Amino acid sequence: MxxxxxxxxxxxxxxxxxxxxxxxxxxxxxxxxxxxxxxxxxxxxxxxxxxxxxxxxxxxxxxxxxxxxxxxxxxxxxxxxxxxxxxxxxxxxxxxxxxxxxxxxxxxxxxxxxxxxxxxxxxxxxxxxxxEGTWPKPTLYGPGYTEIWRALYERFGLDMDATLDLSQPDEFWKRxxxxxxxxxxxxxxxxxxxxxxxxxxxxxxxxxxxxxxxxxxxxxxxxxxxxxxxxxxxxxxxxxxxxLDGETSCHYRLFPLLYARESNAVVDLLQQVAAPNWIKKVLKAYDPIKRLVYQGRGERVRALFDQNHLPRREQAIRNRIKSEGLWER
Missing domain, CATH: 3.90.550 (Spore Coat Polysaccharide Biosynthesis Protein SpsA; Chain A)
Known part of the structure; x- marks a missing residue:
């Protein structure tokens, strides 16, 4: 079909x-x-x-x-x-x-x-x-993940139990x-x-x-x-x-993060689609793209990291880029 x-x-x-x-x-x-x-x-x-x-x-x-x-x-x-x-x-x-x-x-x-x-x-x-497990952030004395999420499912008449990933432990965000x-x-x-x-x-x-x-x-x-x-x-x-989020799409979030952590194929694609003159002359009006993509600062960001052994937390990546004066957004 x-x-x-x-x-x-x-x-x-x-x-x-x-x-x-x-x-x-x-x-x-x-x-x-x-x-x-x-x-x-x-x-x-x-x-x-x-x-x-x-x-x-x-x-x-x-x-x-x-x-x-x-x-x-x-x-x-x-x-x-x-x-x-x-x-x-x-x-x-x-x-x-x-x-x-x-x-x-x-x-x-x-x-x-x-x-x-x-x-x-x-x-x-x-x-x-x-x-990442950005929400909720249960406090020490509760309520925990289960209580918080269950309150929302019950608000709208939905069955939370059917959504649980039982391979993950109770009170772990991925559950x-x-x-x-x-x-x-x-x-x-x-x-x-x-x-x-x-x-x-x-x-x-x-x-x-x-x-x-x-x-x-x-x-x-x-x-x-x-x-x-x-x-x-x-x-x-x-x-x-x-x-999606794989072979077919890449959610890079910000251009410095793209250069820091995405694959060579994604970086190459960015450079390729940004190369035609009729596109380049418009993109260069935006300074972060001009500096990162066309003036080589993106490659300097990329050189700061081993893409196969990146810091576990995104904030550590951001901090390293900022410490080198290469952060753009």
């Missing part, structure tokens, strides 16, 4: 994200040239929830995105805006075509392989497992369903986005008592996401490993 056609969405807005969006699109067209779905850059529009105009106003950026056959998808911020920009990925889903399967990627991602070879089952949504929101997918963006927004707002405005003392900024999207995915019948094992 042929792979079902699907759309791809990322967020783009003024500043760093518009250049990340450009590189994402260039990498997708390079690595998946026969991709048959639509590619959307969802752009928040100015409004009362934004301190500054978040829209993409750079004509050169918009021209390159058009040349890459990307559709600009304006959307209105009704819930989050500048107070919680991670909420863009929740609200923008309502602007996608209803009933058409979708895959969302964070803009700081490169497509490194054929997207249409990924065996998505859109009836069983899932998300990125490239994550509980938890994703990085760097990618996620589903069968209908509007149904997914509506539930995502309802869950996120409920948690934010009326958190269960078990969440007292737990930070929801910036973790709100990643707290609500597993609940949404489970509610639609998805889970951690819905997508075979090795595709």
């Amino acid at each position: 042929a792979q079902q056609s699907f759309n791809v969405m990322i967020i783009g807005q003024a500043g760093r994200l518009q250049y990340e969006a450009l590189l994402f699109a260039a990498s997708l067209r390079h690595s998946s040239p026969n991709f048959s779905g639509r590619v959307f850059v969802a752009v928040p529009q100015p409004g009362p929830l934004w301190d500054k105009d978040p829209s993409i106003r750079s004509a050169p950026v918009l021209e390159v995105l058009q040349r890459l056959d990307v559709e600009i998808l304006p959307f209105e911020s009704k819930i989050f805006g500048s107070k919680y920009p991670y909420g863009n990925k929740i609200e923008a889903l309502q602007a996608l075509p209803e009933g058409e399967p979708f895959v969302f990627f964070d803009s700081d991602t490169l497509i490194t392989g054929d997207l249409e070879a990924v065996p998505f089952d859109f009836s069983r949504p899932s998300a990125s497992l490239r994550r 509980y369903l938890y994703f990085n929101a760097g990618f996620f997918y589903g069968a209908c963006p509007r149904a997914f986005g509506k539930r995502f927004a309802v869950y996120a707002q409920s948690i934010l405005k009326d958190p269960p008592p078990e969440l007292i003392g737990q930070s929801l900024d910036p973790w709100l999207d990643q707290v609500a996401l597993p609940l949404v995915i489970h509610s639609f019948g998805g889970g951690r094992d819905a997508l075979p490993t090795g595709y």
Whole structure:
């Protein structure tokens, strides 16, 4: 059976994200040239929830995105805006075509392989497992992981026990369903986005008592996401490993981290898709890309680390780069 056609969405807005969006699109067209779905850059529009105009106003950026056959998808911020920009990925889903399967990627991602070879089952949504145990952070006197997560599942009438990874010990974060929101997918963006927004707002405005003392900024999207995915019948094992966050995509997060820890193939891909003059002249307007990609500072960052024996904690990588005066974002 042929792979079902699907759309791809990322967020783009003024500043760093518009250049990340450009590189994402260039990498997708390079690595998946026969991709048959639509590619959307969802752009928040100015409004009362934004301190500054978040829209993409750079004509050169918009021209390159058009040349890459990307559709600009304006959307209105009704819930989050500048107070919680991670909420863009929740609200923008309502602007996608209803009933058409979708895959969302964070803009700081490169497509490194054929997207249409990924065996998505859109009836069983899932998300990125490239994550650390960032939430919750149980206190010494409790409540623990089980109590915190169970309170959330019960809030929305969901069965937490069905989500547990019983190969992991009790009260260890990996036992509980938890994703990085760097990618996620589903069968209908509007149904997914509506539930995502309802869950996120409920948690934010009326958190269960078990969440007292737990930070929801910036973790709100990643707290609500597993609940949404489970509610639609998805889970951690819905997508075979090795595709996204593997052979087919790389969520690099920040350009210095890409050079520090990603594979030679990913670094080579970045250099290759950034090389054409019509792309280069636009990307060079953003100083971190200009210095890291085109002026060689990225290779200096890379030389600081043995990519086969990286520090276990990301903060140690960041600190080393900063100590050498090479941090850019």
